[in-house]
Amino acid sequence: MEEAKELQAVIDKVNAAATTYEIVHEPQPADYYTKIQTNLAGGTAADLLWLSQEFIAGYADKGVLLDISDYLKNDTRPAAKLDDYFSDILQTAQFNGRTYGLPWIAQPVVLYYNPKMFADAGVEPPNENWTWDDFKTAAEKLTKDTDGDGKPDQWGTAFNGWPPIHMFIWQAGGEVISEDKTQSPIDTPEALAGAQFYKDIIYNPKYAAPQEVIKEQGFAELAKNGKVAMFFGGAADDLDYAHTKDPRFAEMKVALVPKGPKSRATFAWTASTVINAATKNPKAAYDALVDLTEGIHRWKIVAPRKSLASAEVIAASVPQKQASAEVILKALPDARSFRIVPRHSEWDSIFWEKFQDPLFQGKGTAAELAKQARPELEATLSQ
């Protein structure tokens, strides 16, 4: 709700300066992707749409999105300069060398932690040299039974599939989709090490909140309510300033995610604004897209542009984030988004059904499951 109001303010500003178009905001809080798919197929979709990274290649491949590459070439507005975008973020809006949208956010995962819980448990707060082992040790010490009923009621961390398991596979030097997008080498020793690390912690009452607790009490709410000491959240999440809005929430700080054996790769959630290929006014829609993107880049952190990756811009966009800005900026160079293939959601459901979910449920070892899943995953990569 609050977000819709903020966006409306951004749109009002853009509209006030515009002569050839007017942006009308149609919020669609529930079942967004179901709704726009139906609208696109039925020819009633809006001219501008937001798509999360996973969807753009697929829709571009089906010819539903307007190719804006040529418009961008002749445009001098700052938001239209592709060189300024982080290339790893921008690639999610591109397909076969053409550009179909502009990303509006690059949100790396950071580690939110609760300093009070760390102090109470006598554990050193996370620092920049933290490794997986340090994280695990701390998580174990922070998982405690405080009311003496024999069951833990505070936990070191909470995972429920978020952050994506891909992030830990990358950190161990593995890949889920190869750079040329023809392979899914999830059975390499590196990939298996990443998956195993994640599997060892998720829902494991030694380190993390069990599934029932997460479902009942809410995932991020556990951290806000001071029941989870470390939480992997997006840089734009409100965990580090929730307590300023409501004193019942725990005070949290921000650190970099722990380092894996090979790197500190961190997943960056991103989404882009795209144009419906069936629009009647492609040029006006394109102009609106660029102006709107510029507006959003000065509202949502982190803007996916190198020139805007500064503490000042972050503080100006979201003043409550000032204290965390430094860490967020440090996380940016390691930020990575998914490599997206046209049949991504099919790939994704195989990855989940044949690998990730059975792994979490203990229905096979990482190595067995990866070996079975790989050929099926790769079958969806060949177009």
Add this chain to the structure above:
Amino acid sequence: MVDFYARTLIDYAVVALGMAVAMFIVFQVLVRLGMKREAATGYALILPWLLGFIVWTAYPILASLYYSFTNYNVFQPPKWVGLDNYVKWLTNDRSFWPSLRLTLLYGLISLPIGLALSLGVAMLLARNVRGVGVWRTLYYLPAIIPTVATILLWRWLLGSEGLVNQIMSPLYNLIGMDKPSWFVDERYALPGLIIMSLWGVFGANTVILLAGLKNIPTHLYEAVELDGGGAWAKFRHVTLPMISPTLFYTLVLGVIAAVKTFEPGIFIKLNSLTTGTFLQVLVYGNAFAGGNSRMGYASALGWIMLIIIMVLTLLVFRSSALWVYYEGERK
């Protein structure tokens, strides 16, 4: 907005006028072809319904049959793949079998319990107690509350800190059991869904059964009394046989409804890989949800469901010879 409504009104007027003209033409053509005026009027009058049926029902059914043999993403033309989708559902989809199991068990358990309960309530309501109208209204009330509201209510009632667990906690303590989180724990998901399903059964079924009960001639009960039979004998030898056609009707509709259960599966997120979810939810998920339509794959499941419903209905029909009694019929 005013503009929008005005345009909509004009649209309706145009459609209505067009329909009237079409009906008139059909009437004229049929009369010229030598049909009686009365029959031609009939055909002309059902024309709107017939067109609606063809456009909104018959065509989608045939289209989905065709799509079930194709790969179709709603944006590009469908590609023929033969029986691939059917084979994939039956052999290579991890959510299919758990979901089939959940759907069938749900129907198999909730249906008889629900029928027995609504029969019991109907028998109570059939008596001429004081204020029977009020009771009838009260029992019908749950049926008119939107399903979604009911589900949200039950999701709250059956949560781990919900009312049901709070009331039952002395019992849990007695047998040394943790408070179950009904819809999260896979062991309790099915019982939870069944308990929830019983909430609405009193509505339509009770009214139908009540009508059946009211049709039983009282002289049959008097005959049992003369023979010295008690309440059980009346129920066993009069009530049950006399309302068996009504029970049969509600059972057939219940079987179809159970296989098609949808809302609880959408509003209570079940894990489709371990507990399964309702088959209809899988159809919806593949056809519409998530932004990447697999319309062909979803259509195939729709047809698999149709076959399941047909087989189950056939079984009920076949078995009916054993237990359904029609007046004036000799066994």
